[in-house]
Amino acid sequence: MELRIGVIGTGAIGEDHIRRITNVVAGAKVVAVSDINVENAKRIAEEYNSVFYETGEQVIHSKEVDAVVIASWDPTHAHFVLECIKASKYVLCEKPLATSAEDCKKITEAEIACGKHLIQVGFMRRFDKGYKQIKSVIESGKIGEPLMLHCIHRNRIPGPKHTTVMSIKNSVIHEIDVIRWLLGEDYKSAQVIIPKSTRLAEEGLKDPQIILLETQSGVRIDVESFVNCQYGYDVQCEVVGEKGTVRLPDPANVRMRLKGVNSYEIYPDWSDRFIEAYDIEFMQWVNSVKQETLFGPSAWDGYVACVTADACTRAREEGSIVPIMMPKRPAFYDNEERGKRL
Numbered sequence: 473m474e475l476r477i478g479v480i481g482t483g484a485i486g487e488d489h490i491r492r493i494t495n496v497v498a499g500a501k502v503v504a505v506s507d508i509n510v511e512n513a514k515r516i517a518e519e520y521n522s523v524f525y526e527t528g529e530q531v532i533h534s535k536e537v538d539a540v541v542i543a544s545w546d547p548t549h550a551h552f553v554l555e556c557i558k559a560s561k562y563v564l565c566e567k568p569l570a571t572s573a574e575d576c577k578k579i580t581e582a583e584i585a586c587g588k589h590l591i592q593v594g595f596m597r598r599f600d601k602g603y604k605q606i607k608s609v610i611e612s613g614k615i616g617e618p619l620m621l622h623c624i625h626r627n628r629i630p631g632p633k634h635t636t637v638m639s640i641k642n643s644v645i646h647e648i649d650v651i652r653w654l655l656g657e658d659y660k661s662a663q664v665i666i667p668k669s670t671r672l673a674e675e676g677l678k679d680p681q682i683i684l685l686e687t688q689s690g691v692r693i694d695v696e697s698f699v700n701c702q703y704g705y706d707v708q709c710e711v712v713g714e715k716g717t718v719r720l721p722d723p724a725n726v727r728m729r730l731k732g733v734n735s736y737e738i739y740p741d742w743s744d745r746f747i748e749a750y751d752i753e754f755m756q757w758v759n760s761v762k763q764e765t766l767f768g769p770s771a772w773d774g775y776v777a778c779v780t781a782d783a784c785t786r787a788r789e790e791g792s793i794v795p796i797m798m799p800k801r802p803a804f805y806d807n808e809e810r811g812k813r814l
């Protein structure tokens with residue numbers, strides 16, 4: 473049986489996921505779409521032979537829809553996820569799960585109350601080959617205990633209406649999740665340093681930013697966030713251990729020797745840089761929904777990431793080092809297997 477998926481938000485990544493579900497993933501099809509940009513959503517519905525619905529709520533509650541993908545703007549996520557829980561439907565919600573830890577908490581409470589793991593968060597870097605290799609090197613013990621991580625997250629240009637807060641809650645949230653997954657531990661404190669801002673940023677936007685995190689065992693992490701870097705999409709991660717280091721490979725583009733220069737292209741954005749990760753994320757999600765056992769990042773992971781992002785925001789506003797008070801994980805989220813089997 474094909475899994476019938478409804479997609480809310482048919483913008484950049486929504487359309488890409490619809491293409492992916494239709495052309496790449498086996499055993500699923502997009503049957504319903506909705507977007508407040510009605511014209512674009514209707515065009516996509518026609519192109520992919522699915523039905524346009526006026527609202528996201530109608531998609532979620534439709535009898536024709538088995539599972540939902542949320543790819544609308546960040547502030548809409550919490551409401552749609554809660555609605556999916558009401559309808560008892562599986563949902564893959566793009567990151568962030570919500571724009572505040574408070575809203576994430578409501579989501580985890582609603583999921584616990586319904587008694588069924590329904591939510592997966594779109595932290596697709598956990599499915600990326602490079603990050604997976606780093607995780608297995610760390611777990612092999614070859615480089616000894618990790619001591620420090622140096623990370624870079626650069627976007628060529630930011631999306632429309634990008635704010636200083638979004639550099640963390642919408643962008644660095646990827647590092648917040650994937651580093652916690654790599655190290656298998658939560659954070660203890662956060663600090664944000666604001667260097668000289670680029671003149672190419674919109675007025676009022678602090679860009680770049682340096683985010684400093686400390687884990688509970690004392691591992692130190694620095695993340696450079698630079699959303700106006702101009703030259704391409706550049707994600708880097710190096711783990712420094714007691715005996716050696718391990719780092720993400722640059723994306724495997726062909727090398728060109730031309731006019732005295734040996735070079736390779738840098739991808740312009742996330743859609744090509746992480747294309748395989750998104751593909752694997754969706755294939756595994758569809759299979760796990762069919763087996764009624766999710767393995768990908770949970771609502772708890774989404775919550776913890778938002779707690780950390782909120783602490784970073786406070787740290788920037790106050791110019792101080794902010795302790796991160798991690799909530800106690802309810803037994804409902806104790807499934808250690810989830811995340812390990814990716």
Ligand SMILES: NC(=O)c1ccc[n+]([C@@H]2O[C@H](COP(=O)([O-])OP(=O)(O)OC[C@H]3O[C@@H](n4cnc5c(N)ncnc54)[C@H](O)[C@@H]3O)[C@@H](O)[C@H]2O)c1
Nearest residue numbers: 481482483484485486507508509543544545546548566567
């Ligand atoms: N995992 C990743 O790497 C990744 C990459 C890109 C985007 N995202 C996430 O995906 C989401 C969408 O990002 P995007 O880049 O596609 O943005 P986008 O602006 O291109 O698309 C978002 C779409 O949502 C629609 N929308 C907004 N409110 C809506 C509502 N109430 N109901 C229905 N549709 C609504 C907008 O009209 C727009 O078409 C964001 O939450 C973003 O954080 C994740």
Ligand SMILES: O[C@H]1[C@H](O)[C@@H](O)[C@H](O)[C@@H](O)[C@H]1O
Nearest residue numbers: 626627631642643644646742
């Ligand atoms: O929504 C996007 C997406 O999550 C990208 O992976 C990230 O690099 C961008 O900064 C963000 O705006």
